[in-house]
Amino acid sequence: MAINGGLRIANSNSPFVVSLFSTKASCLRVSAAVRVVSSLSSMASYDKELAAAKKAASLAARLCQKVQKALLQSDVQSKSDKSPVTIADYGSQALVSFVLEKELSSEPFSLVAEEDSEDLRKDDSQEIVGRITELVNNTLANDGSYNVSTLSREDVLRAIDSGKSEGGPQGQHWVLDPIDGTKGFVRGDQYAIALALLDEGKVVLGVLACPNLPLASIASGGQHSSNSEIGCLFFAKVGAGTYMQSLDSSSNSSSPVKVQVSAIENPVEASFFESYEAAHSLHDLSSSIAKKLGVKAPPVRIDSQAKYGALSKGDGAIYLRFPHKGYREKIWDHAAGSIVVTEAGGVVTDAAGNPLDFSRGKYLDLDTGIIVTNQKLMPCLLKAVRESIEEKSSSL
Numbered sequence: 001m002a003i004n005g006g007l008r009i010a011n012s013n014s015p016f017v018v019s020l021f022s023t024k025a026s027c028l029r030v031s032a033a034v035r036v037v038s039s040l041s042s043m044a045s046y047d048k049e050l051a052a053a054k055k056a057a058s059l060a061a062r063l064c065q066k067v068q069k070a071l072l073q074s075d076v077q078s079k080s081d082k083s084p085v086t087i088a089d090y091g092s093q094a095l096v097s098f099v100l101e102k103e104l105s106s107e108p109f110s111l112v113a114e115e116d117s118e119d120l121r122k123d124d125s126q127e128i129v130g131r132i133t134e135l136v137n138n139t140l141a142n143d144g145s146y147n148v149s150t151l152s153r154e155d156v157l158r159a160i161d162s163g164k165s166e167g168g169p170q171g172q173h174w175v176l177d178p179i180d181g182t183k184g185f186v187r188g189d190q191y192a193i194a195l196a197l198l199d200e201g202k203v204v205l206g207v208l209a210c211p212n213l214p215l216a217s218i219a220s221g222g223q224h225s226s227n228s229e230i231g232c233l234f235f236a237k238v239g240a241g242t243y244m245q246s247l248d249s250s251s252n253s254s255s256p257v258k259v260q261v262s263a264i265e266n267p268v269e270a271s272f273f274e275s276y277e278a279a280h281s282l283h284d285l286s287s288s289i290a291k292k293l294g295v296k297a298p299p300v301r302i303d304s305q306a307k308y309g310a311l312s313k314g315d316g317a318i319y320l321r322f323p324h325k326g327y328r329e330k331i332w333d334h335a336a337g338s339i340v341v342t343e344a345g346g347v348v349t350d351a352a353g354n355p356l357d358f359s360r361g362k363y364l365d366l367d368t369g370i371i372v373t374n375q376k377l378m379p380c381l382l383k384a385v386r387e388s389i390e391e392k393s394s395s396l
C-alpha cells in the first residue's frame with residue numbers, strides 16, 4: 001500500500017518524442033500574461049475567513065487520517081465496502097461545517113458541499129451515524145479548542161446538511177469537498193480536503209489539506225526520500241499568493257512558505273499530472289497532447305486536488321483533465337485547487353482557454369476539459385490541446 005506519499009507513477013511504454021518545433025517555439029516567445037486580481041480583494045481582507053478555513057480543513061484532515069489508518073490496518077481497502085469512506089466523508093463535512101459556523105458566527109453562512117444526510121436518515125443507518133458522531137466528537141475533544149458539550153447525532157446530521165446551498169453569483173458561499181479523491185483514500189493514496197470561499201461568484205480564498213502529500217518535491221517521479229515529511233496544507237487568498245505549511249502543527253515546517261508554480265518554459269522539460277483513475281480523465285488524449293509538446297517524462301497519476309497543490313509548489317508543470325463525454329464537473333472539485341495554483345502564478349482554464357466560472361451553482365459548465373500550467377507554457381499547451389481534440393474527433 002503506497003501510503004508513503006501515495007504516489008504512483010504511470011507506466012508508459014511509449015517514450016514521448018519532440019514532434020512539434022513550432023509549438024515549442026511559440027511557447028518560448030510568449031510574454032507573461034497579466035494576472036487579474038479581483039477588485040473584491042481591495043474591499044475585503046478575508047483574514048478571518050482564511051484562519052477559520054485553515055482550522056476547519058486541518059481538523060478534518062486529522063479525522064480523515066485516523067479513518068484511513070484504520071482502514072489500511074484492518075485491510076479492507078480492497079473491498080467494495082464503502083462504509084469507512086462514507087464515515088470519513090460525512091465526518092469531515094460535519095467538522096468543517098461546525099468549525100466554520102463557530103469561528104464565523106456573526107456572518108451569514110452558506111455552504112455548497114458534496115455530501116448530504118439523506119442516506120444517513122434512513123432507518124438502517126443508525127450505526128453509521130453513531131460512528132460518524134463519535135469520530136467528530138473525538139476529533140473535537142482531542143483538539144480542545146471548542147468548549148462544546150458532546151454533539152448529538154442530530155447536531156452532526158444538521159451540520160452535514162448545512163452544505164445544501166446552491167451557490168451562485170451573489171454573496172458569499174463556502175465550497176467544500178470533504179474528501180476529494182475518495183478512490184485514492186480507499187487505496188491508501190492521495191486525497192484532499194478542499195475548501196474555498198466564493199464572493200460574488202469568484203473564488204477569493206482556498207485551502208487544500210493533502211495529508212499524504214510530501215512537503216519535499218515529488219518532481220522526480222516520486223523518488224522522495226522515505227523519511228521526508230508528509231502532509232501539506234496549502235492556502236491562498238486572492239492577490240496575496242499561495243503558501244504551504246506542514247499539516248502537523250508541531251513540525252519544524254509548520255511555518256508557512258510561499259510557493260510558486262514551475263518556471264519551465266520549454267515543454268520538453270515539463271512533466272504532467274493527470275487523474276489516477278482512467279474513468280475520470282481520458283489518458284489517451286493527455287498522452288497525445290504530451291507527445292505534441294515533446295514532453296519526455298511519463299505522466300504522474302495521482303488522485304484528487306493534491307495535483308493542484310503539487311503543481312503550485314512546482315513539482316510538475318502541467319495538469320490535464322478530460323472527463324468522458326457527458327460528465328459535468330462540480331465546483332467543489334476545482335474551487336480550492338484553482339486559486340491555490342493561480343495565486344502561485346499558474347493559469348487554470350477549460351480546454352478552449354476560458355477561465356473557469358464558479359458563479360453558476362454547483363456545476364462548472366465548461367468546454368471539454370480543464371488544463372492547468374504556468375503562464376509561459378499555456379499558449380503552446382492550448383494549441384496542442386486544440387490540435388489533439390481536433391485529431392481525435394476527426395478520427396471518430
Ligand SMILES: Nc1ncnc2c1ncn2[C@@H]1O[C@H](COP(=O)(O)O)[C@@H](OP(=O)(O)O)[C@H]1O
Nearest residue numbers: 179180181182183275277279280303304323327
Ligand atoms: N466519470 C468521472 N469523470 C470525471 N470526474 C469524475 C468522474 N466520476 C467522479 N469524478 C470526480 O473526480 C473526483 C476525483 O478526481 P481525481 O480523479 O482527480 O482524483 C471525484 O471527487 P470525489 O472523490 O470527491 O468524489 C469526483 O467528483
Ligand SMILES: [Mg+2]
Nearest residue numbers: 177180181333
Ligand atoms: Mg471531489
Ligand SMILES: [Mg+2]
Nearest residue numbers: 114177179180
Ligand atoms: Mg468528495
Ligand SMILES: [Mg+2]
Nearest residue numbers: 114179181182
Ligand atoms: Mg464523491
